[in-house]
Amino acid sequence: MDLKEIQNLIKFVSNTGVAEVKLEMDNVKVTIRTTLEGNTPEITYVQQAPAQQALPQAAAPVAAAPAAAPAAPAAAADDNSKYVTIKSPIIGTFYRKPAPDKPMFVEVGSTVAKGDVLCVIEAMKLFNEIESEVSGKIVKILVDDSSPVEFDQPLFLVDPS
Structure with a gap:
């Protein structure tokens, strides 16, 4: 279901x-x-x-990000336009690994193929595997492990070239 x-x-x-x-x-x-x-x-x-549930880790404290100059976000958006953004299909808690004692699914610089599992999102005690929509290289991971995510929130940037 x-x-x-x-x-x-x-x-x-x-x-x-x-x-x-x-x-x-x-x-x-x-x-x-x-x-x-x-x-x-x-x-x-x-x-x-x-058997299919992973144990969630304790949430890591989130540090406040310093304020950037207004021109910097526009330049960053232009740089990111060549990348494919993998977004969350559901609301839930983002986990980068299948279980606390297992390695991360992907790291920055990892090469992924279409259909490879990038992360899991827990929603209502169901752990949903999020698969890559494209083949390429992980450029940036936009969400911290054990963080809540919203529907359509960007999770990863992938360079398809």
């Missing part, structure tokens, strides 16, 4: 007026509860088999 199917299920349940729905398929369990006033989803749980 993928994220779009879960989202469609939530919409369907909220439109039917049902108070609670439980669904179990293979190694996935989904419980959706709605309130009776307005039929908006209150709580959504998704659990997957423990």
Whole structure:
């Protein structure tokens, strides 16, 4: 069951007026509860088999970035225009490695092929592998490990040449 199917299920349940729905398929369990006033989803749980879960690391402190001159971002945008930006397809927590004791999927300078796993994003206890859309070389990693990411947030810059 993928994220779009879960989202469609939530919409369907909220439109039917049902108070609670439980669904179990293979190694996935989904419980959706709605309130009776307005039929908006209150709580959504998704659990997957423990064998596929990685243990998240403690979040590293984020240092404040120094303010840059206004001309510098415009120049950086021109430099980055030749690169392909890999963006987050979902909201969740970004992890650069499959488990705390495993090596990073990719580093700056790594060569990747289309379909190679770049990172995982945890959303609702599901660890989603994010694959490269192009072949090339990782130029920049735009997100810190164990950081929250938004939908369509840039994650990597890849030089396709």
